[in-house]
Amino acid sequence: xxxxxxxxKEIKAVDYEWKEKARNHFDNLTMPWRSLGELLTVxxxxxxxxxxxxxxVKKKVLVTMAADHGVAEEGVSNFPQEVSSQMVRNxxxxxxxxxxxxxxxxxxxxxxxxxxxxxxxxxxxxxKILSYKADYGTKNMTxxxxxxxxxxxxxLQSGIDIVGKLVDRGVDxxxxxxxxxxxxxxxxxxxASISKLPVHKVTGRGTWIDNIALENKIRVIEKALEVNNPxxxxxxxxxxxxxxxxxxxxxxxxxxxxYYRIPIVIDGFISTAGALLAKELAPHxxxxxxxxxxxxxxxxxxxxxxxGLKPLLDLKMRLGEGxxxxxxxxxxxxxxxxxxxxxTFEEAGVSRSTRDFK
Amino acid sequence: xxxxxxxxKEIKAVDYEWKEKARNHFDNLTMPWRSLGELLTVxxxxxxxxxxxxxxVKKKVLVTMAADHGVAEEGVSNFPQEVSSQMVRNxxxxxxxxxxxxxxxxxxxxxxxxxxxxxxxxxxxxxKILSYKADYGTKNMTxxxxxxxxxxxxxLQSGIDIVGKLVDRGVDxxxxxxxxxxxxxxxxxxxASISKLPVHKVTGRGTWIDNIALENKIRVIEKALEVNNPxxxxxxxxxxxxxxxxxxxxxxxxxxxxYYRIPIVIDGFISTAGALLAKELAPHxxxxxxxxxxxxxxxxxxxxxxxGLKPLLDLKMRLGEGxxxxxxxxxxxxxxxxxxxxxTFEEAGVSRSTRDFK
Numbered sequence: 001x002x003x004x005x006x007x008x009k010e011i012k013a014v015d016y017e018w019k020e021k022a023r024n025h026f027d028n029l030t031m032p033w034r035s036l037g038e039l040l041t042v043x044x045x046x047x048x049x050x051x052x053x054x055x056x057v058k059k060k061v062l063v064t065m066a067a068d069h070g071v072a073e074e075g076v077s078n079f080p081q082e083v084s085s086q087m088v089r090n091x092x093x094x095x096x097x098x099x100x101x102x103x104x105x106x107x108x109x110x111x112x113x114x115x116x117x118x119x120x121x122x123x124x125x126x127x128k129i130l131s132y133k134a135d136y137g138t139k140n141m142t143x144x145x146x147x148x149x150x151x152x153x154x155x156l157q158s159g160i161d162i163v164g165k166l167v168d169r170g171v172d173x174x175x176x177x178x179x180x181x182x183x184x185x186x187x188x189x190x191x192a193s194i195s196k197l198p199v200h201k202v203t204g205r206g207t208w209i210d211n212i213a214l215e216n217k218i219r220v221i222e223k224a225l226e227v228n229n230p231x232x233x234x235x236x237x238x239x240x241x242x243x244x245x246x247x248x249x250x251x252x253x254x255x256x257x258x259y260y261r262i263p264i265v266i267d268g269f270i271s272t273a274g275a276l277l278a279k280e281l282a283p284h285x286x287x288x289x290x291x292x293x294x295x296x297x298x299x300x301x302x303x304x305x306x307x308g309l310k311p312l313l314d315l316k317m318r319l320g321e322g323x324x325x326x327x328x329x330x331x332x333x334x335x336x337x338x339x340x341x342x343x344t345f346e347e348a349g350v351s352r353s354t355r356d357f358k
Numbered sequence: 359x360x361x362x363x364x365x366x367k368e369i370k371a372v373d374y375e376w377k378e379k380a381r382n383h384f385d386n387l388t389m390p391w392r393s394l395g396e397l398l399t400v401x402x403x404x405x406x407x408x409x410x411x412x413x414x415v416k417k418k419v420l421v422t423m424a425a426d427h428g429v430a431e432e433g434v435s436n437f438p439q440e441v442s443s444q445m446v447r448n449x450x451x452x453x454x455x456x457x458x459x460x461x462x463x464x465x466x467x468x469x470x471x472x473x474x475x476x477x478x479x480x481x482x483x484x485x486k487i488l489s490y491k492a493d494y495g496t497k498n499m500t501x502x503x504x505x506x507x508x509x510x511x512x513x514l515q516s517g518i519d520i521v522g523k524l525v526d527r528g529v530d531x532x533x534x535x536x537x538x539x540x541x542x543x544x545x546x547x548x549x550a551s552i553s554k555l556p557v558h559k560v561t562g563r564g565t566w567i568d569n570i571a572l573e574n575k576i577r578v579i580e581k582a583l584e585v586n587n588p589x590x591x592x593x594x595x596x597x598x599x600x601x602x603x604x605x606x607x608x609x610x611x612x613x614x615x616x617y618y619r620i621p622i623v624i625d626g627f628i629s630t631a632g633a634l635l636a637k638e639l640a641p642h643x644x645x646x647x648x649x650x651x652x653x654x655x656x657x658x659x660x661x662x663x664x665x666g667l668k669p670l671l672d673l674k675m676r677l678g679e680g681x682x683x684x685x686x687x688x689x690x691x692x693x694x695x696x697x698x699x700x701x702t703f704e705e706a707g708v709s710r711s712t713r714d715f716k
Binding site: 029030031032033034035036037038039078079080082083086087089090093095096097100101103104206207208209210296312313314315316317318319323327330331333334337338341342343347348349350351352353354355357 | 387388389390391392393394395396397436437438440441444445447448451453454455458459461462564565566567568654671672673674675676677681688689691692695696699700701705707708709710711712713715
């Protein structure tokens, strides 16, 4: 058995008894019954993942993975391919949305080159980004598989390895992010393949392409699925045929989070495509996922339905990079602090509700 | 003209040209067109309020106002009246939800006794809370006006005065919060009076009262409106007849925020009742309001519709105290940082979209 298979096999469901313990604890805190809504649901999940009523999410890390897509040459984005590497350099300079939102969340940012179609070795050599480069971009999936099966397994393993290193450094909460011109196209293709939904239902405007470009994008995805015929029962086959290096990497990070029992905030459309692959490989990995926000991409809500996740935020965002996940990390922090620190009625000397909710 | 009238008269609309300037600025930042959604809308509002493209919301203050309600004796809550003062003491001890969420937001907490039905002078004398006590609780509004017209004017002025002092201390962003057993009843009565909606449409379960208690609560509000016949065209009359000291105080804080041009995050149902009064007194005050979240109280969305506000969060909360506003303050901080610090395409050396959105 490969290391990847072994890790996937060892991913376990969270202990539901800890959710129950958290729920009982909340009944004693100084507030009307369950009046903090979804904040309590997140806190229960944290308690179950970390098996404690005082879960800490202090050390936060956003892992943003970048790669290029051969399918970009089909005109599926408003931006030229060079923007992937230009934006990686923008991250290092600190001027992108994700830098600012990570800082507001108190999260460290780790940038990973999973397969950008440019030489980023100057950034790798100076320790500014990690390199798990599988290649200089995927192949054009309308003409054959985006990557080899070996590459697909490799990027999954890379994601897991990165989490392993972050665990050694004491990470408490992870978040995912992406960069890659053309990656909403790959994400829609992955979701269409796994869900068997028609392509037009799961394909959106990405960088806000116009109607003609959207029609083209749908045809491109339909062609890629026709040419490659990915097997929905084999997520690694789906990833290799119509996926992307950063999407596989994100799936790996999520598998790693589940394996090492770290809660992980999923960003938008591309990250959730990674989450779909993770779920198909290890169904219990969903227990460790927190959906950060609902993206404007119309397929995103369908993906969340498929995963059974409810997003924390709905701010009409569609930027990626981990921006939605960063905003949501603050809510996860709030949930962790509420369960860990709020006083009980007894501790605070406050009279209880006259209605019994038991 | 009284000071109150003068201040209300001087509340001006924000300058829409600054919204336009902010919008043009966003078109140059390194992201797909308007891809940060509502975050940009908030940033535009901050720019217009503060008349700058680098608005700071660094110094945050949550003002939580507490008072008691004579109508509590009609059995409209699951909690006894003593809980209002017990919770104020819990705030000082730091064990309540609002303490924790304010800390996560990086906000200072200011607690104000607007009219709690207990002696809190030990906390006032030691500087732990402010006192603008109008009385030891309002009168039972099913039997006559909740307060005198003079008291109503006084609590509005108190809220304005508090903001004046916070402005002297450099506040950049305000948030509202409430505590007062019985105050969803007063809030529903205010809204029913102003909106002319039927009472049952705007009345909810508050501390999660059961069906029988809910029916009673609706009858209590209907009776209060019948007995007092408040004049919807005269918000001070509405406040005095069916309002509460903390609700009037919150309306005053909002008027003060608008007068001093400070953005203010409105919490849930009770705070929004205060916002309704502020709007009726000074329609332009709405320009300074940011709706923090949507409460589970069914009337809250109707209130937000009336104000034309869209809440930032929808986490099924219904706790009050300023908890929803605190969670939202982090999003406001994110919006301020995005507009102030993100790089333009030129600064970052990133290629622009090939589609022109002008």
